[in-house]
Amino acid sequence: MSQLKIDRVWKEYGDQIVLEDVSITIESRAFVALVGPSGCGKTTFLRMILGQEKPTRGTILLDGAPLPPEPGPDRGVVYQKYSVFPHLTVLGNVLVGKELSAAPITGRLFGAARRAAVEEARAMIADVGLAGSEDKYPAQLSGGMQQRLALAQALLMRPKVLLLDEPFGALDPGIRKEIHQLMKRLWNETPMTVVMVTHDMREAFTLATRVVAFERPRDRPEEKERYGATITRDIEIWPPRRPGTTPA
Numbered sequence: 358m359s360q361l362k363i364d365r366v367w368k369e370y371g372d373q374i375v376l377e378d379v380s381i382t383i384e385s386r387a388f389v390a391l392v393g394p395s396g397c398g399k400t401t402f403l404r405m406i407l408g409q410e411k412p413t414r415g416t417i418l419l420d421g422a423p424l425p426p427e428p429g430p431d432r433g434v435v436y437q438k439y440s441v442f443p444h445l446t447v448l449g450n451v452l453v454g455k456e457l458s459a460a461p462i463t464g465r466l467f468g469a470a471r472r473a474a475v476e477e478a479r480a481m482i483a484d485v486g487l488a489g490s491e492d493k494y495p496a497q498l499s500g501g502m503q504q505r506l507a508l509a510q511a512l513l514m515r516p517k518v519l520l521l522d523e524p525f526g527a528l529d530p531g532i533r534k535e536i537h538q539l540m541k542r543l544w545n546e547t548p549m550t551v552v553m554v555t556h557d558m559r560e561a562f563t564l565a566t567r568v569v570a571f572e573r574p575r576d577r578p579e580e581k582e583r584y585g586a587t588i589t590r591d592i593e594i595w596p597p598r599r600p601g602t603t604p605a
């Protein structure tokens with residue numbers, strides 16, 4: 358289970374209202390794409406689900422319980438850039454979450470626990486198509502490979518919710534197409550709910566089960582600070598995509 362219930366959420370920074378009265382229930386295993394004009398608050402919305410920002414008003418529930426106040430292993434995230442640690446190898450990057458959650462002070466695992474984690478990490482690296490690159494550093498990988506690594510890093514923690522902030526936005530079209538196939542497969546095979554911000558409508562309709570648009574319903578300059586963006590469109594993809602089926 359990994360249902361998100363966002364209920365009457367507002368986000369304000371000082372006098373500026375960024376998000377206004379946003380309510381949406383995202384069912385377990387959904388893949389929601391968030392679209393909308395630049396600056397309308399999509400990343401802010403994602404950061405609230407991640408636990409990096411708190412709503413000014415309203416509640417966010419994960420499986421019926423209030424979100425933990427801090428980011429945690431139940432929510433993974435991949436950004437357009439800088440999701441991985443440049444000074445760690447591919448294997449080190451995928452292991453780091455496990456190591457830090459098992460041994461927060463030393464950040465190291467030992468003996469059988471380490472062997473099991475390494476085995477799991479290697480399997481995940483192979484699953485995203487990076488077998489053979491375990492000892493490379495991120496700077497030695499292409500942009501597409503770095504995003505595959507970022508996905509492997511996030512998925513090893515088995516998050517209930519995977520948050521994606523334009524993860525494929527900087528990739529060339531050919532590479533993007535390949536990674537879309539990978540993303541579809543990972544979503545199909547992994548029991549998680551995905552929320553992805555994208556500027557690319559084609560990407561939204563290629564991957565998502567539901568496309569949600571944020572917009573400012575009123576955008577006159579004199580009103581800008583007093584009204585935020587909210588959900589103005591909510592489109593279920595037809596025919597419905599169900600997780601666990603073969604990717605189209």
Ligand SMILES: Nc1ncnc2c1ncn2[C@@H]1O[C@H](COP(=O)(O)OP(=O)(O)OP(=O)(O)O)[C@@H](O)[C@H]1O
Nearest residue numbers: 370373375393394395396397398399400401402554
């Ligand atoms: N920490 C912050 N303090 C003050 N204002 C902020 C903060 N974070 C975001 N904002 C403001 O909130 C608004 C929405 O920003 P956000 O990055 O969420 O939009 P976005 O829809 O993701 O934009 P883009 O599509 O360009 O990435 C912007 O006006 C931004 O300046």
